Amino acid sequence: MSMTGSSTFAKRRDRRDFLKKSAGAVALATFGIARNAFAAEPVNIGGLYPVTGNFAQIGQGCVNAAKLAVQMVNDAGGIKSLGGAKLNLIVSDVQSDTTVTRTETDRLISGYKLSAIHGCFASALTLIASEVAERAKMPLLTGSSSDQLNKDRHYTFTPFSRASQFALAQLQMSKLVSESPKVAVIFENTAFGTSTSNGLREQAPGQGVEIVMFEPYSAGLTDAGPLINKVKASGANMLFPVSYLNDLILIIRAIKQSGVQIAINGGSGGFVIPDFYKNVGGVAEGLLGVAHWNHDVNADAQKVNEVYKQQYGEFLFEYAGGLVAQTFMIADALERAASTDPQKVRDALSTLDVSSGYAAMGPGGKVRFGPDGKNVYAHPVGVQWQHADLAAVFPKDDARAPLMKI
Amino acid sequence: MLTTIAQAVVNGLLIGGIYALVSIGVTLIFGVVKIVNFAQGEFVMIGMYISFFLATSFGIDPLVSLVISMPVLFIVGVLLQHFLLRRVLALGDMPQIFLTFALSLLLVNVALLLFTANYRTVQTSYSETAVHLGEIYVPMAKLIAFAVAMVLSGLLWLFLHTTDLGKAMRAAAQNRDVAMLMGINPDRVFCVAVGVSLALAGAAGSLLMPFYPAYPLVGQVFVLMAFVAVVLGTLGNVTGALIASLMMGVAESLGIQFVGADSGLIVVFAMLLLTLAFRPNGLFGGWSR
Numbered sequence: 001m002s003m004t005g006s007s008t009f010a011k012r013r014d015r016r017d018f019l020k021k022s023a024g025a026v027a028l029a030t031f032g033i034a035r036n037a038f039a040a041e042p043v044n045i046g047g048l049y050p051v052t053g054n055f056a057q058i059g060q061g062c063v064n065a066a067k068l069a070v071q072m073v074n075d076a077g078g079i080k081s082l083g084g085a086k087l088n089l090i091v092s093d094v095q096s097d098t099t100v101t102r103t104e105t106d107r108l109i110s111g112y113k114l115s116a117i118h119g120c121f122a123s124a125l126t127l128i129a130s131e132v133a134e135r136a137k138m139p140l141l142t143g144s145s146s147d148q149l150n151k152d153r154h155y156t157f158t159p160f161s162r163a164s165q166f167a168l169a170q171l172q173m174s175k176l177v178s179e180s181p182k183v184a185v186i187f188e189n190t191a192f193g194t195s196t197s198n199g200l201r202e203q204a205p206g207q208g209v210e211i212v213m214f215e216p217y218s219a220g221l222t223d224a225g226p227l228i229n230k231v232k233a234s235g236a237n238m239l240f241p242v243s244y245l246n247d248l249i250l251i252i253r254a255i256k257q258s259g260v261q262i263a264i265n266g267g268s269g270g271f272v273i274p275d276f277y278k279n280v281g282g283v284a285e286g287l288l289g290v291a292h293w294n295h296d297v298n299a300d301a302q303k304v305n306e307v308y309k310q311q312y313g314e315f316l317f318e319y320a321g322g323l324v325a326q327t328f329m330i331a332d333a334l335e336r337a338a339s340t341d342p343q344k345v346r347d348a349l350s351t352l353d354v355s356s357g358y359a360a361m362g363p364g365g366k367v368r369f370g371p372d373g374k375n376v377y378a379h380p381v382g383v384q385w386q387h388a389d390l391a392a393v394f395p396k397d398d399a400r401a402p403l404m405k406i
Numbered sequence: 407m408l409t410t411i412a413q414a415v416v417n418g419l420l421i422g423g424i425y426a427l428v429s430i431g432v433t434l435i436f437g438v439v440k441i442v443n444f445a446q447g448e449f450v451m452i453g454m455y456i457s458f459f460l461a462t463s464f465g466i467d468p469l470v471s472l473v474i475s476m477p478v479l480f481i482v483g484v485l486l487q488h489f490l491l492r493r494v495l496a497l498g499d500m501p502q503i504f505l506t507f508a509l510s511l512l513l514v515n516v517a518l519l520l521f522t523a524n525y526r527t528v529q530t531s532y533s534e535t536a537v538h539l540g541e542i543y544v545p546m547a548k549l550i551a552f553a554v555a556m557v558l559s560g561l562l563w564l565f566l567h568t569t570d571l572g573k574a575m576r577a578a579a580q581n582r583d584v585a586m587l588m589g590i591n592p593d594r595v596f597c598v599a600v601g602v603s604l605a606l607a608g609a610a611g612s613l614l615m616p617f618y619p620a621y622p623l624v625g626q627v628f629v630l631m632a633f634v635a636v637v638l639g640t641l642g643n644v645t646g647a648l649i650a651s652l653m654m655g656v657a658e659s660l661g662i663q664f665v666g667a668d669s670g671l672i673v674v675f676a677m678l679l680l681t682l683a684f685r686p687n688g689l690f691g692g693w694s695r
Binding site: 053215218233254322 | 411413414417420421434522523524525527529533535536538545546548616619621627628631646658659660662663666667668670671
């Protein structure tokens with residue numbers, strides 16, 4: 001009895017064992033399948049930014065924003081048409097150097113299975129990366145403003161305003177300050193300085209803006225006093241300095257010291273980043289600039305800005321904010337392409353048409369690319385330093401704060 | 407027009423005062439130790455960073471931090487002479503040039519590593535203020551820098567002319583062997599000379615900080631002007647370097663005003679070439695100090 005008892009017990013145990021195991025196996029199998037579907041292959045996106053060298057500070061901010069954007073896409077469920085695939089950002093340091101940019105872009109494209117790239121902040125670097133991406137048939141999104149990026153390219157997409165539009169906006173903004181603007185343009189005698197200032201000079205007559213002084217100077221000033229003395233003598237009521245941060249700091253301080261009453265529009269780039277205010281301090285209040293994106297343009301932008309601010313302690317600057325939008329454009333393209341193939345992503349980008357959500361949170365509020373890769377709705381926004389923050393003040397439709405009189 | 411010229415001259419003199427502090431340091435080392443210190447600008451940079459960190463960490467005004475940056479750099483100078491420069495004194499020009507040039511590269515790159523390439527500024531209550539005299543304005547920070555630079559130059563002159571150590575320094579500069587025969591210890595004199603030079607560079611750094619951003623390459627901006635001033639004012643001549651620096655500041659400022667904003671340096675270099683053509687030993691040839 002005990003024997004049979006024990007044997008039945010044993011049998012029963014065997015059966016239970018079997019059931020348990022098979023159930024486990026089935027469960028494991030089904031769970032495994034489910035897990036597989038859930039964790040679809042991540043989609044690799046390349047980010048090319050200068051995190052060392054001259055542009056390091058800005059480059060690091062871009063990387064921070066790019067990471068934040070990827071996390072936002074992933075938290076919202078990833079790419080649904082790819083089974084909820086997560087975005088995976090692969091960052092490469094282009095070191096503020098054109099040669100490094102070329103090799104790094106090559107390395108990134110050949111080393112990883114990428115679906116798209118974004119980069120590189122500085123136009124000089126982006127032009128190189130875009131050439132490499134073009135040859136590799138890899139879609140590249142960029143906030144860089146050089147009009148060159150829209151020539152003979154099929155894989156480069158520029159969702160934000162172009163350099164030529166910046167100059168126009170800057171000239172139009174001078175009307176905010178005076179009915180008859182008399183502008184002094186001082187520019188560093190480099191490629192950047194000459195091309196930007198020539199753009200201003202060419203478009204000035206059409207905008208009814210008189211240029212009373214047009215003066216190159218040697219970049220790397222020891223003293224801006226003599227230059228400002230000259231501006232003072234020109235009788236200008238508006239100054240456009242086309243300079244990098246160091247000279248800009250000296251120029252603005254010299255103007256303050258001289259007591260010259262003149263409005264300043266510093267353009268974009270280094271002028272519209274938190275670091276500028278940190279360096280110049282209260283003197284920056286009231287200064288005007290131009291940006292392709294600002295953190296107050298709409299509710300979505302403000303939301304992202306709040307998150308970024310909490311994490312990094314400063315506002316989301318122009319380029320970095322645009323980058324968040326770019327990441328969502330890539331996500332939108334992936335969603336519609338339902339493929340990680342760069343060619344298909346490129347085709348989906350070319351038919352992108354968004355007017356809401358994070359992808360569309362720029363001035364103009366819409367994105368659709370023309371055949372040259374330009375966003376047909378893009379335009380720059382005029383900004384002003386107000387209370388240690390940047391406020392959009394131009395054009396009327398994008399203005400989020402009244403112009404502060406100085 | 408007159409006010410424009412007057413303003414240009416004022417601007418030139420003020421920045422000339424800073425050039426003077428750097429060039430006096432270079433000329434002093436050259437005059438006494440017979441070494442061209444290519445790293446002088448980097449010591450200005452170090453002076454700036456000392457003032458910057460004292461200002462941001464302890465709230466010490468950059469002008470007050472002069473009393474720290476000068477002694478610190480004096481000690482650095484003494485150590486530099488004792489451990490590095492002394493060893494190449496007998497080896498001729500090339501090793502000396504390589505040594506100070508390498509030092510310059512090393513310091514720039516260490517600064518890049520430690521402080522990154524970012525610009526650092528200090529905001530003081532007088533960074534943006536100016537004294538207005540009728541139509542002319544004199545920026546406060548630069549005025550203070552100029553005044554302190556002139557006082558330091560005057561003190562250096564007194565030191566060289568009235569103290570035994572100063573006289574020994576001049577004696578060693580004129581003829582090292584004879585000075586040694588007269589019982590002067592050249593090692594000690596050289597240490598003090600390099601120390602004083604670097605202390606002046608440190609002073610320049612601290613004085614610049616209220617109105618000029620600090621960054622690793624900042625020294626190169628000023629050292630070029632300093633070398634021109636040293637040659638223009640006759641190598642080794644302290645008073646010459648001072649006067650030449652002020653002249654260059656004014657020439658540069660007037661050049662920017664009347665020739666073109668990218669031609670300020672052209673005027674300076676034209677002045678240098680003309681001087682060298684007619685007075686190859688500089689404007690103050692001979693030992694007028």
